[in-house]
Amino acid sequence: MPLDQMDSRILAELQNDGRMTNQQLSDRIGLSPSPCLRRVKQLEADGVITRYVALIEPTRVNLGVTAFVRVRLDQQDDLRLSIFEEAVAAFPEVMECYLMTGDADYQLRVIVKDLHAFEEFLRRKLTKIPGVSQLTTSFALRPVIYKTALPIGDRVADRGAAS
Template sequence: MTLDTIDRNILANLQADGRITINDLADRVGLSATPCLRRVKRLERDGIIKGYASHVDQVLVGLPVSVFVNVTLQRQAEAELEEFEATVMKYPEVMECYLMTGTSDYLLRIVAADLFAYERFLKSTLTRISGIANIQSSFALKQVVYRTALPIAAHEAKTR
């Protein structure tokens, strides 16, 4: 699907404020409410808008620790990769999981209340996943940048 300037503007505005009313969104993108709503529904139907969420401060809800975990599997066969991915999806502590190139197979971001909670998760959960050859944990000291909004406007400007 090709996104035009109005679609990109709708997406940028929804990323900035997912609770914006359709009337306010329409005003910001230069449409009336009905065609704006049609575009939003199309973006949702086509899977470009995957859903809506609230951004919760992990520190204020008692999960201040972010751990980046490099996982290397014993084998990189498709079945083993799929099994690992299906398993880690079950654990709510795993906030992100990426299949990687380089020295490890996966990079995970895990949140925990403290070092002891991470240790419990590591010992009782992560190390029990079959097929893991190596686990290497790195603790984030400070979050410098955290974004959820994609740079849609910047991308459009570069593609012109």
């Protein structure tokens, strides 16, 4: 869906603060409240805006270990891919999962309390999925750049970057 400049500004502002009122949003983008609300509702209906969330600092909720796990399957057929994807979708520790090109079939971002919890996750969950043949893990020492705002339209979206 092509976005015009006003839609891009709406998205940039909502990515920075999804809790702002429609009045606040309309003031920030220079559009009256009624057309602003219509545009937001249309962006939601079109599936551009899929949900609103609260971003939580992991260490504040005792989740101090982030691991990136590369997974290789023994076969890459549709059945094995589907089995793997359904299984990892059910694991709350898996924050992101990407089907990849290159050495690994999947890349996961996993977040857990500590190394013991990560070992338990590997032993009791990830290695139990049929077709998993190889795992390679790297642990994050600290985030350098972590963004949630997509780079849409003008540079307004960059204001929400946190490091």
